[in-house]
Amino acid sequence: MISKNENDKNSSLDALLDLNGEILPMDNGYWTKFEVFRVKESKHIPHGIKYSLTLQDKYNKRIFGLSRTLKMLSRYGIVHLEKI
Numbered sequence: 636m637i638s639k640n641e642n643d644k645n646s647s648l649d650a651l652l653d654l655n656g657e658i659l660p661m662d663n664g665y666w667t668k669f670e671v672f673r674v675k676e677s678k679h680i681p682h683g684i685k686y687s688l689t690l691q692d693k694y695n696k697r698i699f700g701l702s703r704t705l706k707m708l709s710r711y712g713i714v715h716l717e718k719i
Contacts, residue, residue: 648684664693 654669661667668689676683687702 648682651684651686654686665698666691 652671652673655671657669659667668691669686671684671686673683674680674685685702687700689700690698692698
C-alpha cells in the first residue's frame with residue numbers, strides 16, 4: 636500500500652514533469668521556460684528528475700537560470716544552489 640506522503644510526492648513530481656516545455660511570455664518581451672525530464676536515479680539525482688527554469692530577455696539572452704544540475708551552474712558561474 637502506498638502512503639499518503641508517497642502519493643503526495645508522486646503528484647508533486649508529476650506536476651513538475653507536466654511543466655516540461657512550458658514557455659511563459661511576459662508583456663515586456665521577457666519570457667521563462669521550464670525543462671523537466673526523468674533521468675536514471677543516482678546519488679546526485681535521487682528523485683530521477685532533472686529540471687531547469689530560465690529567464691530570457693526579448694533578444695533571447697539568458698538572464699537567469701536555476702537548474703538541478705549544480706555542476707553546470709557553477710561552471711558557468713550563474714548561481715550555485717544547495718538542497719536544503
